[in-house]
Amino acid sequence: MTDSAFHFQTLHPDTILDALFEQGIRVDSGLTALNSYENRVYQFLDEDRRRYVVKFYRPARWNAEQIEEEHQFALELQANEVPLAAPLSIDGKTLFEHQGFLFALFPSLGGRQYETDNLDQMEQVGRYLGRIHQTGRGECFHHRPTIGIQEYLLEPRALFDATYLIPSALKAAFLQSVDALIAEVTARWDLDYRALRLHGDCHPGNILWRDGPLFVDLDDSRNGPAVQDIWMLLNGDKASQRLQLETIIEAYEEFGSFNTDELKRIEPLRAMRMVWYLAWIMRRWDDPAFPGSFPWMKEEDFWRRQTATFNEQVRVLREPPLQLTPMY
Template sequence: MKCKRLNELLELLQPAWQKEPDLNLIQFLQKLAAESGYRGELTDLTDDVLIYHLKMRDSAKDDAIPGLKKDYEEDFKTALLRARGTLHPDTILDALFEQGIRVDSGLTPLNSFENRVYQFQDEERQRFVVKFYRPHRWSAAQIEEEHQFALELQADEVPLAAPLHFAGKTLLHHQGFMFAVFPSLGGRQYETDNIDQMEWVGRYLGRIHQTGRQQLFQHRPTFSLDEYLSQPRELFEYSELIPRALKKDFLAATDALIEEVKRTWHTDFVPLRLHGDCHPGNILWRDGPLFVDLDDARNGPAVQDIWMLLNGDKAEQRIQLETIIEAYEEFSSFDTGELTLIEPLRAMRIVYYLAWLMRRWDDPAFPRNFPWFINFRRELIMKKIWLALAGMILAFSASAAQFTDGKQYITLDKPVAGEPQVLEFFSFYCPHCYQFEQVLHVSDNVKKKLPEGTKMTKYHVEFLGPLGKDLTQAWAVAMALGVEDKISSPMFEAVQKTQTVQNDADIRKVFIDAGVKPEEYDAAWNSFVVKSLVAQQEKAAADLQLQGVPAMYVNGKYQLNMQGMDTSSMDIFVQQYADTVKFLVEKK
């Protein structure tokens, strides 16, 4: 790629071009530029090819370069303009005029680095936004999928700016450029420290994902380690923007970070169509949230659209995450197992962002807006980035800490034989149990990590609340009927949130509302099986000398110690708790 002479470089590319029989040389070079890390050099090469051909064409030598012929459909000067990424105001005005829009104001550039976005007013004083898409970044099919998703969301009453139709089309073309027109919807900045606004955002994210789950993108990508880590790593290898004195350490830190991400990343999430870049800057506020910029929409885990909204210290982030998820689940279910993906996604974004800056450095807008990236302090800046990568590795290592007796778990002085392999104690009156079960979903995550065939049992305790004994008996009924999963959530809600459980009749109503037949509940309430299960719960609590809830025991020998877990973030805590249980189950 470093050959200076055009013919030498074309000779190197000839074998690859021959594998693309349907593309002429210009199309091949543009495709290669879009798919590789050498966009700047390949765009320069495309310029050279076009200029050389124009000269030869003027000299009546049409076939001076193989693959360029008289009947090549695109005007060569227009192709040269597009290859150089040049977009003049006259081009924009002509493109809009072709669609019947007469601009009656100036073109006000809006903040966008990937595309060229302008606000304007037409002759009827209506305000619009026009977006010209960066050449080669997305295909027409990919952009049309983004538009279709936006229109589906708009139909489902999600507040966002969807593209307008012109002659039945939302994706428009002019002189080789692709563009779209949107209504101009203003608003003030979303307040990241406003819990009420955050609750609204969580609710609408649930609605966005409810629509997103209906089908997947077929042309747009899915979040992957290859796109966000492997491809940037390859770019770092050859980039001249990283000082030579730091490159070895920088690459070593990147490699170590990639290995940590691979170790913690998992692909058992259910993918859905995402906003993809849901950070506070892409949310405006006008009597509620207004979502903008679906340019990065892709398939991936739901948590990708959540984690970038978190800010402040760990305690504040914990409250924010609880708020968002609780509001989110009014419209869409959330798999808390995805919380363990937050740190990998954070690392992937940092690496990808750095590579993005390097890929775009030949765009004049980037040196102008990111002068810190390559000024006289470049080596110091890169050193800070390297230290940040190294710090992330340490953070990953901390989240994967070794399990130590006396820290994450405690070995009981007197092991109790005959207890279930994994035994959890809880109370519907316990607020910490509510957080444990309904917000953090620790039990669900523990179940996912358990080796196949491992039995997990939950017992209710009777020493909390005025109806403690009655609820213990009710839980025995749930176990006897096999409806624990149906009863747990509504009973927590009725006892703690709505406080509608005041007597045995109220307990019975929760069961019936959950789908249990009244006659089955009544028959089980005083049955021998239920009485035996009540006695079993009481005996286990006494044998293990239970002091409080929530509490979890493994094999009657080990007790989980929440105070020894890493609480720097909710997802790390949940991951470490579940991993500790798995470790103890497998411990000989």
Template sequence: MAQFNFSNLTPDCQLDALESVGVYAQSGLLALNSYENRVYQFLADDNKRYVVKFYRPERLSDAQILEDHRFCEQLVEAEVPIVAPLKIQGQTLLHWQDVRFALFNSVGGRSFEVDNLAQLAQVGRYLGRLHQIGAQEPFRARPTLTLDDFIDKPLALLRSWLPDSIQKAFFAIAEQVRDEVCAQYRPTELIRLHGDCHPGNILWLDGPKLLDLDDARMGPAVQDIWMLLNGERQDQLIQLDTVLDGYEEFAHFPDQELKWIECLRAMRMIHYMGWLAKRWEDGAFQRAFPWFNSQQYWENQILALKEQLSALREAPLSRVLY
């Protein structure tokens, strides 16, 4: 696969790929909100709705994708409500010419309510179960959440990407954030994670439904917790206690990892900037994020990094003691 983009993934190619495994779309393929891969919902000739994910060429190896699929299967067996790829002709990772894809049942539901403590407690229980399974064996092909991947490589890319007019101001603060994160973030216990457990990857239909293990990786347990927290500090303390109370019905949570929440937030911020720069030649990114290469955007990021540096230097979140 010589291309790192989807220039060859035409509508005819998509339908041919599906038909190659005996799946026939009776409706058009409706694009869903995904940029790293191409994801579509459709109605098949069996009158069921499915979702097909076409994997971005060269981003992940077959072995890495299959580890994601196997983890999904293990979680389903453990009754963790996650949307897992379907087996078609005995395989979850499907190939047609140079296209790799997977098929999923289409799952409905409403948005997960991050300020609903009852919902948050239930999500916590399932994350505890997910981590209980995740700790049983390591990923061997999928990546680990590292400073190199989430800070150093994105900053190196941005050095060759940012306009000269903004470089000095941006890197003056970005390097301070990097140094603060490097001084604090020293994980020792790594487990298999969801990796991208933000509210948008959780649907609610008589309970939570976890979506999208595309960013599953090895890392500290707190990575799957901190993105569920929002609002003022007092709100986050209540949310943290709620989710961890549910979590610990199935797995022990290492409280020492709470001090890395702001480190992980900083890493995500910088990684996101680098991700957009890395994918900017993909027309879908330019259409979806037209503000990315504007002066205003980078000035806002400088302010955001200054605020994050202050957060890194504040006392970390901790559980409320009663």
């Protein structure tokens, strides 16, 4: 793989059209780029006016075995009547290769925005999360990783230490806040839970609404605790989050029990995502799409705010975790 392939500089329209033609797909419309930083995703119509989405995976992120595990999980979920965008199969395959790029085809499924303050919608999402996890408990991924401190905290810490993006005058204070966050998470992170296959990135932007939820983008699917697919759906103050959590879990438990001991992992998981997300942007900084999309990474005020955010998360971690309302 070349650096230009990693940055998609060699993924030209003709390359995409040739890749699709090899699979018997003739494009009748233009290729419409869809919003995706990590991969390259395009919508199009074929000669029979059927609408598709093609996804070209960023080289060197996931290998073929890891992507195929994601696809298999999606197909299992689809077979278990979970509404989601699953890859299409051509001659028994869902993953294809062209000029070093791995790609997959999906049906184009539209929908409106999931309403994060709508408890009725949240209840339906909770019900389907229960079904997703019922399938996910069947076995763990063998090739995809498990959420943990090494990937989400320690590797990013090494990247922060080496990067030139953090202003030198602010770097020591920033690294001190990172170290404090790592220490607090490490003290609270244990492996005393049953890992399962997760959606992995179940935030409101990855849920569409079509008379019910439609889950999209299993690209970050991995093993981990069930609460990982729940905490990103919570918003507002503690009282609001408690109500939302109770709504989700009550519906979730129609399909399987939820271990409420996992609630203590919500803030550690939030901290891990904060650190991981920042490191993800840094790792992609040489991709020309990233500096223009995240210009604040070059501003001193951003790093001051980020230091303050990490310090605040340390304080939150020291508070009692979110709990459900006791039932008497």
